[in-house]
Amino acid sequence: EDQVTQSPEALRLQEGESSSLNCSYTVSGLRGLFWYRQDPGKGPEFLFTLYSAGEEKEKERLKATLTKKESFLHITAPKPEDSATYLCAVQAGTDSWGKLQFGAGTQVVVTP
């Protein structure tokens, strides 16, 4: 059975304290791995798509990497505005485009 597992469930960081979030997956034929950010009461907001092992993408203080079994979202020198729930989602090879399987998310709180 396809699974997407995110860890840790919650992360509390001091402003400037870098850290990494993990997303491990077991799916049949990964077509894409997605990172979204979700603020309370809002919909998921797209951050990155990764398609193949070894791929990396960066945006401001965030960097996403992908291996054959997991993805990491690195947050460098976070600021309070980086506080959110970060969601990982995968698209398996047998699914139609747009059918994403989400992990439970990592809730990140950055304190000044």
Place this chain on the structure above:
Amino acid sequence: EPEVTQTPSHQVTQMGQEVILHCVPISNHLYFYWYRQILGQKVEFLVSFYNNEISEKSEIFDDQFSVERPDGSNFTLKIRSTKLEDSAMYFCASSTGQGSVLTFGAGSRLTVL
């Protein structure tokens, strides 16, 4: 920046009533989706829709649910005879095509009493 618009933001209904959730996808998008998130749980896929028909649906999307694109701009999710367990945040999303990113709306919170 273009966005997906959902209404209502919050709806409260009695068990057994019918509910229609409305979505206006981004105008040049061709693929449409509904997801839901029960409080404290994962975001779950419900259905994808393209060219006026369902492309794929999950096991959650049973006969109680239906989707429709009644005109060129709206995309609706109808839930017949709501149950307590239908209480959730429902997200509409759209994309330009296969291989493109899904853009999500802010969600409609459904509370079934």
